[in-house]
Amino acid sequence: MSQERKHALLSASAASRWLICHPSARLEEQFPDAASDYAEEGSLAHEICELKVRQNFIKKQSAATFKKKLKALQEKDLYQKEMDGYTDEYLDYVSGIVHGFDSPPYIAVEKRLDYSHVVPEGFGTGDCVIIGGDVMHVIDFKYGKGVPVKAEGNPQMKLYAAGALKEYAFLYPIKEIRMHIVQPRIDYNNEGVIYVEELNAWLNAVVKPNAELAFKGEGEYRPSEETCRFCRAKHTCRARSEQNLELAKEDFKKPPLLTAEEIGPILKQAKDLKAWASDLEEWALKEVLSGGTVPGWKAVEGRSVRKFADQDKAFQILACSGMVEEEMLYVRKPHTLSEIEKMLGKKEFRELLADQVVKPPGKPTLAPEEDEREPITLQTSAEEDFKEE
Ligand code: SF4
Structure with missing residues (x-):
């Protein structure tokens, strides 16, 4: 296991x-x-x-x-x-x-x-x-x-x-x-x-x-996106911090117009920079919430959304008011494919609905070249252009 x-x-x-x-x-x-x-x-x-x-x-x-x-x-x-x-x-x-x-x-x-x-x-x-x-x-x-x-x-x-x-x-x-x-x-x-x-x-x-x-406990610290991702020390590890601060310094000192050759490696480094920054935020929030101090930071209440204290009671008032029909208070919404699959179980879902499932192409996303998926492009080939004409 x-x-x-x-x-x-x-x-x-x-x-x-x-x-x-x-x-x-x-x-x-x-x-x-x-x-x-x-x-x-x-x-x-x-x-x-x-x-x-x-x-x-x-x-x-x-x-x-x-x-x-x-x-x-x-x-x-x-x-x-x-x-x-x-x-x-x-x-x-x-x-x-x-x-x-x-x-x-x-x-x-x-x-x-x-x-x-x-x-x-x-x-x-x-x-x-x-x-x-x-x-x-x-x-x-x-x-x-x-x-x-x-x-x-x-x-x-x-x-x-x-x-x-x-x-x-x-x-x-x-x-x-x-x-x-x-x-x-x-x-x-x-x-x-x-x-x-x-x-x-x-x-x-x-x-x-x-x-x-x-x-x-000897040898070298070698921070990288892969090595640090699941490390329990990732929030406060000094080696990771030093490497990321060094990268940040170098990358942001570069001139404004970058070439594709420069952007490739920067994007790879920036991935860990991003992950590291959110790990630091997570750690700092925990620290201040438990009474510690992180200079320059405090915990506050995040955005909150209004809601009925008692939904049933609110709907009852509305229905009694005669201003809204009761059925207008509810939305009939279909369950998603995943929810139905969860409900039925994978095998039963496949037996019953396999013919009804389609998988449209996903939204283009950037991936490292080691990724197993086939590369895609939105550019049409000369042959396809010719066909269209
Ligand atoms: S967080 Fe620090 S100790 Fe953990 S893998 Fe990264 S560099 Fe190594």
């Missing part, structure tokens, strides 16, 4: 940060790891996934016991009907891998994966590990709705693979590791492959030396 139940200092999920910005792991220790509702929701979805995979492939319990356990999870506050569809999709994905083998493979779920042979005290929890012949699959379910996460080259997945390899290499002749990330809420499943020699070379050349520095 992406969120380690009991965190290792050098967790797999934060590897893309501490492998680059070494001291971040020790610096983060000073900040509480506040579990958000999103993380709790993710944990619940993971529990449902685990129950379903176990029931289908590992230890079949009676249908009544399974139902009872599922019902207990469905009664939790953060449960939503759509979770059933998403966890079914995960189950389908796992089934696809299991049924791809000629004979039943070995399957483990919610497996503690110890990679402390390469990272001091390193361990994590793999959602599902499947082994058959010389191939091992490591699957990670992500319940977030954020950005799609690639499995290929993903340090978190490679560390899970290292832990799984340590556990199973003496039992199975594993040569090839297939890493999978399943993100059903954004319809994104991704697979990457790594061979054992390649993985070991990365562990020795990259992970071991950087993990040692990170564990000791």
Whole structure:
């Protein structure tokens, strides 16, 4: 699972940060790891996934016991009907891998994966590990709705693979590791492959030396949009502040007419500048609200919108006044597609309405060149111009 139940200092999920910005792991220790509702929701979805995979492939319990356990999870506050569809999709994905083998493979779920042979005290929890012949699959379910996460080259997945390899290499002749990330809420499943020699070379050349520095709190601070985004120290980290202030100085000293060549890199830097400024605002507001001082700043009441103290009573007065017909007080509004999908569940929605769904092109938006989407242009080609004429 992406969120380690009991965190290792050098967790797999934060590897893309501490492998680059070494001291971040020790610096983060000073900040509480506040579990958000999103993380709790993710944990619940993971529990449902685990129950379903176990029931289908590992230890079949009676249908009544399974139902009872599922019902207990469905009664939790953060449960939503759509979770059933998403966890079914995960189950389908796992089934696809299991049924791809000629004979039943070995399957483990919610497996503690110890990679402390390469990272001091390193361990994590793999959602599902499947082994058959010389191939091992490591699957990670992500319940977030954020950005799609690639499995290929993903340090978190490679560390899970290292832990799984340590556990199973003496039992199975594993040569090839297939890493999978399943993100059903954004319809994104991704697979990457790594061979054992390649993985070991990365562990020795990259992970071991950087993990040692990170564990000791040594090495370099390397702020960037990617490394700082989820760092718990991001609000008050001095290295990030210095880098951004330096960038701000340089960028705004430049002459007014910039070239496209200059704008490209500035836009990339400005993204973190923007994120950093809003992190600082968030921190300062918390500080002043809790009685602290941030020179030059105070907390005030934000904009507020008028509303009826008691809507039913206000409507009753209006209806009694005879000035407005009661039906004029209400607007009949259709639910959005997403709301209906939530109401029905993903599977039922697809069965019933798949033919009725269209996806118009999205509004043009600027994206970094590494983005997987196809580039678009509003300029017509000479051929198209000719056709129109
Ligand atoms: S905020 Fe950025 S630079 Fe500072 S420790 Fe975290 S990752 Fe490193």
